[in-house]
Amino acid sequence: xxxxxxxxxxxxxxxxxxxxxxxxxxxxxxxxxxxxxxxxxxxxxxxxxxxxxxxxxxxxxxxxxxxxxxxxxxxxxxxxxxxxxxxxxxxxxxxxxxxxxxxxxxxxxxxxxxxxxxxxxxxxxxxxxxxxxxxxxxxxxxxxxxxxxxxxxxxxxxxxxxxxxxxxxxxxxxxxxxxxxxxxxxxxxxxxxxxxxxxxxxxxxxxxxxxxxxxxxxxxxxxxxxxxxxxxxxxxxxxxxxxxxxxxxxxxxxxxxxxxxxxxxxxxxxxxxxxxxxxxxxxxxxxxxxxxxxxxxxxxxxxxxxxxxx
Amino acid sequence: xxxxxxxxxxxxxxxxxxxxxxxxxxxxxxxxxxxxxxxxxxxxxxxxxxxxxxxxxxxxxxxxxxxxxxxxxxxxxxxxxxxxxxxxxxxxxxxxxxxxxxxxxxxxxxxxxxxxxxxxxxxxxxxxxxxxxxxxxxxxxxxxxxxxxxxxxxxxxxxxxxxxxxxxxxxxxxxxxxxxxxxxxxxxxxxxxxxxxxxxxxxxxxxxxxxxxxxxxxxxxxxxxxxxxxxxxxxxxxxxxxxxxxxxxxxxxxxxxxxxxxxxxxxxxxxxxxxxxxxxxxxxxxxxxxxxxxxxxxxxxxxxxxxxxx
Numbered sequence: 199x200x201x202x203x204x205x206x207x208x209x210x211x212x213x214x215x216x217x218x219x220x221x222x223x224x225x226x227x228x229x230x231x232x233x234x235x236x237x238x239x240x241x242x243x244x245x246x247x248x249x250x251x252x253x254x255x256x257x258x259x260x261x262x263x264x265x266x267x268x269x270x271x272x273x274x275x276x277x278x279x280x281x282x283x284x285x286x287x288x289x290x291x292x293x294x295x296x297x298x299x300x301x302x303x304x305x306x307x308x309x310x311x312x313x314x315x316x317x318x319x320x321x322x323x324x325x326x327x328x329x330x331x332x333x334x335x336x337x338x339x340x341x342x343x344x345x346x347x348x349x350x351x352x353x354x355x356x357x358x359x360x361x362x363x364x365x366x367x368x369x370x371x372x373x374x375x376x377x378x379x380x381x382x383x384x385x386x387x388x389x390x391x392x393x394x395x396x397x398x399x400x401x402x403x404x405x406x407x408x409x410x411x412x413x414x415x416x417x418x419x420x421x422x423x424x425x426x427x428x429x430x431x432x433x434x435x436x437x438x439x440x441x442x443x444x445x446x447x448x449x450x451x452x453x454x455x456x457x458x459x460x461x462x463x464x465x466x467x468x469x470x471x472x473x474x475x476x477x478x479x480x481x482x483x484x485x486x487x488x489x490x491x492x493x494x495x496x497x498x499x500x501x502x503x504x505x506x507x508x
Numbered sequence: 509x510x511x512x513x514x515x516x517x518x519x520x521x522x523x524x525x526x527x528x529x530x531x532x533x534x535x536x537x538x539x540x541x542x543x544x545x546x547x548x549x550x551x552x553x554x555x556x557x558x559x560x561x562x563x564x565x566x567x568x569x570x571x572x573x574x575x576x577x578x579x580x581x582x583x584x585x586x587x588x589x590x591x592x593x594x595x596x597x598x599x600x601x602x603x604x605x606x607x608x609x610x611x612x613x614x615x616x617x618x619x620x621x622x623x624x625x626x627x628x629x630x631x632x633x634x635x636x637x638x639x640x641x642x643x644x645x646x647x648x649x650x651x652x653x654x655x656x657x658x659x660x661x662x663x664x665x666x667x668x669x670x671x672x673x674x675x676x677x678x679x680x681x682x683x684x685x686x687x688x689x690x691x692x693x694x695x696x697x698x699x700x701x702x703x704x705x706x707x708x709x710x711x712x713x714x715x716x717x718x719x720x721x722x723x724x725x726x727x728x729x730x731x732x733x734x735x736x737x738x739x740x741x742x743x744x745x746x747x748x749x750x751x752x753x754x755x756x757x758x759x760x761x762x763x764x765x766x767x768x769x770x771x772x773x774x775x776x777x778x779x780x781x782x783x784x785x786x787x788x789x790x791x792x793x794x795x796x797x798x799x800x801x802x803x804x805x806x807x808x809x810x811x812x813x814x815x816x817x818x
Contacts, residue, residue, distance in 0.1 A: 215572040216587040216612045218580040262525040270528040274748045277526040302526045319631040324682040372634040438584045
């Protein structure tokens with residue numbers, strides 16, 4: 199399978215429309231050590247030529263249009279995209295579903311609680327029902343692999359499979375108090391493991407805590423794309439951009455003594471890649487000491503258009 | 509004031525992600541008679557340097573980032589955008605509000621029924637409440653001018669004003685039957701008139717029927733940007749892309765005997781411009797007879813980046 203990074207930034211993208219932090223200002227000024235990034239988005243192309251999306255970013259229309267392998271092959275309408283797998287109900291993971299409203303049959307995979315947070319309190323997602331047949335929502339099962347509808351196995355091999363890895367975290371603040379009380383906390387944020395033809399990768403753009411289960415999946419994977427949101431825990435506070443720490447909003451900081459880069463079991467096998475990078479993160483400056491430090495710790499830094507053949 | 513067209517296409521944009529109609533295919537193939545267009549979006553810059561948005565398209569992040577005059581001027585966060593005026597609750601008019609979730613205080617102007625269709629059945633718009641102060645929703649009054657909060661008058665002149673022109677039309681299909689029964693039909697779709705310093709323009713990206721009131725506002729305006737969605741009434745049907753006529757989905761076709769181009773009162777004064785152009789519309793082909801015909805009838809054809817000083 200081929201994994202394409204259609205977007206590598208955290209929510210808001212890089213630059214963020216209303217942000218004049220050092221990084222956003224340098225990028226707007228044309229500093230060659232910075233490159234623009236759209237909001238985190240993956241596409242996975244399987245052996246049968248069909249693709250699925252991991253999450254549905256607010257930038258999804260632009261991201262699909264800029265990827266020739268996702269263009270329709272047949273008139274009048276067509277797409278190799280057959281499904282979307284969601285890691286959470288956060289705005290930056292789900293808004294792209296509304297870009298996909300143009301009468302295309304679609305399979306949407308989410309934890310039951312994420313589906314409820316979206317469907318029960320947001321009629322707007324009904325636009326996906328305009329398609330013939332309408333979009334089909336699938337509840338992701340716990341602790342087991344699940345197949346992807348319509349994706350066919352390569353001859354002589356088993357069909358591609360996915361599974362969710364619960365990561366803790368919280369439901370987005372737009373979910374009502376009432377509904378939130380009904381939703382199990384361990385379904386709020388998951389990582390996704392995708393496997394085909396004996397190869398496997400993990401995608402976890404939000405890692406509140408590096409659980410033993412996540413470490414185990416990383417250890418058995420050929421590629422891991424993990425939460426590179428913040429360099430330090432107080433990054434938003436010290437930039438006067440927020441009052442919460444990285445950990446308080448569900449992101450293990452990269453540089454802490456017990457942070458992501460220091461957690462060896464998260465980078466031990468295959469290619470470790472940092473993704474979902476916030477506009478404040480100094481690793482976005484390719485001339486920075488932090489960019490060097492992340493690379494020396496063995497990590498690649500995602501950018502839009504990066505591809506991995508597994 | 510200065511009116512900038514940040515996006516000129518109908519919902520789905522051009523090319524549309526899953527469309528392989530003649531126009532989308534020619535554009536993807538690099539035919540120089542076609543140019544890409546994002547979904548319909550206007551920005552209006554007033555004499556005091558502040559801007560408002562007319563509608564909030566699904567492409568809004570990309571559109572703002574590509575317009576230098578909308579960049580923040582002050583660290584750490586800032587924007588000259590102080591408000592958004594909505595013409596309907598359609599997905600292609602409102603999804604951009606979710607791009608504006610990054611803690612920026614905002615004034616949102618909508619007909620009371622459009623506000624209800626969005627807020628009462630869609631918790632996701634609560635992300636706008638994260639700002640300090642939270643977003644303020646203003647009900648647009650009927651049959652009168654309303655001022656724009658925070659926009660200051662040029663010295664010696666009156667402050668900019670807006671007003672809504674009811675156009676009929678329908679509420680989007682994601683609105684529940686129950687709520688729809690409570691909403692007055694004439695608030696579903698409006699045009700917007702904006703005036704400053706003795707100049708005035710009309711924006712109406714969806715014109716179900718050319719009412720006498722709309723004609724009167726067009727006649728007294730220096731610029732009108734009107735519904736250029738479809739060339740013929742059966743355009744979607746004959747392209748095998750849908751089962752409804754242009755009129756059935758709220759758009760007066762351009763070429764009909766009683767269509768937009770033949771309605772002289774819609775083009776009689778100032779600059780008439782066609783906007784919200786669907787990917788199937790032959791006027792997108794700059795070498796087409798239809799492109800010529802629209803221009804000969806006195807209309808300009810909007811493209812992304814077009815600007816008008818009034």
